[in-house]
Amino acid sequence: MYSEILPALRCPSCHSHLQPEVGQRAADGEILDAILDCGQCDRSYPVREGIADFLGTPQPTTPAQRVNEWPLTAWGYERVWRPFSLTLLSQSPFPYRLELPLIARLVQPTRGGLFLDIACSNGLYARALTRAMGAASGHVAALDHALPMLRDAQQRARAARLRISFVRASAQSLPFASASMSGATIGGSLNEIGDLDQCLREASRVLVPNGRFVAMVLTTARTSVGRLIQRAFEPGGVVFFSLDILLAAFARHGLPVVERESRGIVVFTQSTKAL
Ligand SMILES: C[S@@+](CC[C@H](N)C(=O)[O-])C[C@H]1O[C@@H](n2cnc3c(N)ncnc32)[C@H](O)[C@@H]1O
Ligand SMILES: [Zn+2]
Numbered sequence: 001m002y003s004e005i006l007p008a009l010r011c012p013s014c015h016s017h018l019q020p021e022v023g024q025r026a027a028d029g030e031i032l033d034a035i036l037d038c039g040q041c042d043r044s045y046p047v048r049e050g051i052a053d054f055l056g057t058p059q060p061t062t063p064a065q066r067v068n069e070w071p072l073t074a075w076g077y078e079r080v081w082r083p084f085s086l087t088l089l090s091q092s093p094f095p096y097r098l099e100l101p102l103i104a105r106l107v108q109p110t111r112g113g114l115f116l117d118i119a120c121s122n123g124l125y126a127r128a129l130t131r132a133m134g135a136a137s138g139h140v141a142a143l144d145h146a147l148p149m150l151r152d153a154q155q156r157a158r159a160a161r162l163r164i165s166f167v168r169a170s171a172q173s174l175p176f177a178s179a180s181m182s183g184a185t186i187g188g189s190l191n192e193i194g195d196l197d198q199c200l201r202e203a204s205r206v207l208v209p210n211g212r213f214v215a216m217v218l219t220t221a222r223t224s225v226g227r228l229i230q231r232a233f234e235p236g237g238v239v240f241f242s243l244d245i246l247l248a249a250f251a252r253h254g255l256p257v258v259e260r261e262s263r264g265i266v267v268f269t270q271s272t273k274a275l
Helices: 003-008 063-067 071-090 096-107 124-133 147-159 196-206 224-236 243-252
Strands: 018-022 034-038 044-048 051-053 113-118 138-144 164-168 181-187 207-218 257-263 266-272
Touching: 003 113, 003 138, 003 164, 051 147, 063 224, 071 147, 096 124, 096 181, 096 207, 096 266, 113 124, 113 196, 124 138, 124 147, 124 164, 124 181, 138 147, 147 164, 181 196, 196 207, 196 243, 207 243, 243 257, 243 266
Parallel strands: 051 164, 113 138, 113 181, 138 164, 181 207
Antiparallel strands: 018 034, 034 044, 044 051, 207 266, 257 266
16 A cells, blocks of 8 residues: 555544554555554554455355455456457457456556546556556555455556555445545456446446546346346346446436447446546
């Protein structure tokens, strides 16, 4: 975690400011150990080995969420599973060199300010946003509830010498101030996030007016065989949305979609938070 994110951090329980007691820092200023104290409700949250933890004991609820707690998933998700499944679902080769510029164009991190990658897994979008930000003044935070994912994401960011703040928290209870983020991304995670409305409510809350919300979502298959396969994933906690339901949910939370691009059942949307 880096100092840039400290002013935006809030207690996820009572939304009050947090007082950091910083211990060890790395040579580049990364905060390795700290305690984030809430003056209001007396809760405190540790920063351990650079990752701020707002969750304590793991609480994944669905099988899909439990799988993301496995170190093997953290190792293989971005390396193997993600490119394979995205190519399959988009019905054409869809490598990162095509996807990441699309994300950067939709989010436009060169606008500066704070950006949040929600349910980041290995931190793919967080790294892409940090790179795309270039010399603009800003910072990217990346959040997930699975510690093995965050550890792997942190290693990748450090290896690439990118300053990214990693946070373990729930997408339904973001530990950030209202109107603190210029943009937020969520890549493939709305399909397994749990309470969709609460996640969108929180994403909308933390965005500044005119802030951008960019999502990559898997929508309902067009063939009956495809829909049958998708239904088999549902008991595991993976949900596929019809585009109409998805767009209505975004609009309900002040995130009307202003641009979208589809590749097979994979849909990229850019919402601008209503003023
Ligand atoms: C499909 S993967 C995300 C992929 C990643 N965004 C990318 O584009 O490479 C789903 C991630 O969401 C996380 N996750 C699922 N439900 C969550 C929740 N309610 N809060 C925070 N993270 C969640 C899982 O731990 C997992 O890492
Ligand atoms: Zn508090």
